[in-house]
Amino acid sequence: MTAAALPAPRQRGGALSGLSSFLHGRPGLLLALLLAPPLVWLGIIYLGSLFTLLAHSFFGLDEFSGVMVREVTLDTWKEFFGNASNGDVVLRSALMAAAVTAADALIAFPLAYFMVRFAGIRTRGLLYLAVMLPLWSSYLVRVYAWKLILAKEGIVSWFAQQLHLGWLLEAVLEIPVVGGPSLSTSYIGTFIVFSYIWLPFMILPIVAALERVPGSVIEASGDLGADAGQTFRKVILPLAFPGVVAGSIFTFSLTLGDYIIPSIIGKSTPFLGETVFRLQGTAGNIPMAAAFTVVPVVVMGVYLMVAKRLGAFDAL
């Protein structure tokens, strides 16, 4: 931009320019004007709704009509803690979220490590794109793809038969608890699809963390006599760990709240998200749905605090 391309400013002197110099003298006011719209939107619409929902958990249902009564009561919470199956739902969801997080970390780390340390500029760009495409797009389509893959007559079964490994698939499906009639109706299926869908959310933060490991530190480690394995374990891994934690925020939280994946692929025993969905929808029990919602909010609140301590926010 050259100065000549600008219209001579003093000739304008209109209302806009007056407003401009007025604002220029008052940076605080300009800041307020910039911040107000996004803050009003997120503060009022988003946080407002969030608190409205949480407040609903202190309302109860009328025992006879089943209609929500807008009076403060602890009945919903008593019922929530009084029913052991609620604990099962929370525990089942948390275990699944933990398993998915661990699996994603294992798959993501080598990929991220290769991207940052070994890939050339071109390969790296392509890998980046390969991770980003599924991150931002086609959530439902990708779940649907797994329905095709895991269905009883689907691709996995076909390959198992072609390779004469049908017995292996049977054996896997016969494992108690996690097995089932077919992969698409077992916890194994739910686990695979969850891991698949949230994988990009784990890769990118690890890439960001690895990028921040200075080359000089790795060289220093070598110069001080560490072999490659030691350097990896004692230098690179600890420095990249905040990235894993940052990724786990997403994988854990998203698994905890998703209701679509387990309702399409998996058993009929509900996860947290499905329970909330059913309570607010068909059951019409908004207070109990709200109580269930508090669980992931609290879990994620604690999780975010710990993650911040571990420096994960820098890798987010």
Place this chain on the structure above:
Amino acid sequence: MPSDRHGPRAGWGLKAATAGGVLFLHLPLLIIVLYAFSIEERSFAFPIPGFTTQWFGVAWEREDVRRALWLSVKVGAISMLVALVLGTLAAAAVWRSRFFGREAISLLLILPIALPGIITGISLRSAIGLLDIPFSTWTLVIGHATFCIVVVYNNVLARFRRTSRALIEASMDLGADGFQTLRHVILPSIATALLAGGMLAFALSFDEVIVTTFTAGQQATLPIWMLSELIRPRQRPVTNVVAVFVICVTFIPIIAAFWLTRDAQDTAGALK
């Protein structure tokens, strides 16, 4: 890795793990594309018995698919515009000054995508119910724009951070007022970041299903239409074709966003 210090070369294990990861991410999408051309109508049988392109025509003729598509495009476009304005304002504020609670802003912006969608969805739903707002395109936009803001914010803020403040000072010193500086200096330098952020926001909105189920009422966006087909299949081949279409519509803006910011240090679509 044995050779990662001198002239980095990856071991076979690492290469295999990387290739495996990429295949894991992309094979399922290829399979969807494959099934869209299948002549088999009733089951997910593999291998598919034959190829046809007739389902593309059938899907295009379907009135319900077209209606859902139009709603998705409309909601995506409006949400993108809202997110562009709000995200850019927030990025500008965070970039130009330090103020109390600056860190909290980033957290507040990322919350709608870091908390499970069902929480955002059900919260908005209960607020909409409380205020007796009828479901419409606008209730959808409210939900979508909320989680799209962060995408624009991240892209624009990253670009701002690489824009020299000296450029803006120079513009002011040369006599331009604030609005001229905005128009001739600031906007041109963040233009591609805006475009990239906007396109990612559109892709995100076009594809969203969880928050949408809660704010849609009786309306069906394309993902909602697909979800109902997944739960109660009517014509599977049409679902397959729509799935391929969704892949294309969301992939194109993402690739474009990536391409637009490819020279920059910051890459569109990174979580930060």
